[in-house]
Amino acid sequence: DAGVIQSPRHEVTEMGQEVTLRCKPISGHNSLFWYRQTMMRGLELLIYFNNNVPIDDSGMPEDRFSAKMPNASFSTLKIQPSEPRDSAVYFCASSLLGGRPNEKLFFGSGTQLSVL
Amino acid sequence: GNSVTQMEGPVTLSEEAFLTINCTYTATGYPSLFWYVQYPGEGLQLLLKATKADDKGSNKGFEATYRKETTSFHLEKGSVQVSDSAVYFCALSGQAGTALIFGKGTTLSVSS
Numbered sequence: 149d150a151g152v153i154q155s156p157r158h159e160v161t162e163m164g165q166e167v168t169l170r171c172k173p174i175s176g177h178n179s180l181f182w183y184r185q186t187m188m189r190g191l192e193l194l195i196y197f198n199n200n201v202p203i204d205d206s207g208m209p210e211d212r213f214s215a216k217m218p219n220a221s222f223s224t225l226k227i228q229p230s231e232p233r234d235s236a237v238y239f240c241a242s243s244l245l246g247g248r249p250n251e252k253l254f255f256g257s258g259t260q261l262s263v264l
Numbered sequence: 265g266n267s268v269t270q271m272e273g274p275v276t277l278s279e280e281a282f283l284t285i286n287c288t289y290t291a292t293g294y295p296s297l298f299w300y301v302q303y304p305g306e307g308l309q310l311l312l313k314a315t316k317a318d319d320k321g322s323n324k325g326f327e328a329t330y331r332k333e334t335t336s337f338h339l340e341k342g343s344v345q346v347s348d349s350a351v352y353f354c355a356l357s358g359q360a361g362t363a364l365i366f367g368k369g370t371t372l373s374v375s376s
Binding site: 183189190191193252254255257258 | 309
């Protein structure tokens with residue numbers, strides 16, 4: 149299996165522009181997570197989906213952030229408009245959640261976002 | 265709510281030194297506890313876990329024991345290697361269907 153695939157690996161954009169991050173989870177996994185990593189705050193959960201349905205989006209910073217999962221093999225995280233404080237590494241992770249506490253997440257390599 | 269607190273880094277050690285990274289948690293009920301590791305330029309990966317009190321998780325020479333009385337899950341290794349240089353995250357999982365909650369991470373740097 150190729151693992152969790154994220155694209156792009158690096159994104160540099162200017163303030164005010166729209167940014168779309170993409171994620172392909174591991175085939176067969178039914179849960180997908182978006183995390184943001186910064187030096188100041190560490191690893192923060194933004195949102196997670198179970199069976200393509202958003203379960204908890206309380207970590208989404210504000211309305212500029214939105215996430216979708218149109219099918220089991222694809223998810224996007226969009227920031228519109230982007231701001232310099234959004235600069236971070238964004239990770240997507242997936243897992244097989246079988247009704248038990250979530251035990252093992254498989255992370256992608258992340259997208260390094262820089263908003264100038 | 266549930267939370268995880270890790271010791272501040274960075275931790276700098278010489279090869280073959282003993283490693284301890286402290287982790288304490290706050291949670292309702294009986295969470296499962298984890299250590300994840302992030303090597304440079306990569307995503308996190310599971311290192312070890314423990315699902316109930318007094319369980320010891322172990323992998324690659326690392327160990328951590330689930331201590332309910334002290335709400336701790338400290339990571340230890342008897343002899344670190346340069347290849348252990350990475351960021352280590354303590355995490356907990358509460359009720360079924362909830363996402364993992366991570367600590368802020370502790371950077372370990374091992375020199376030869």
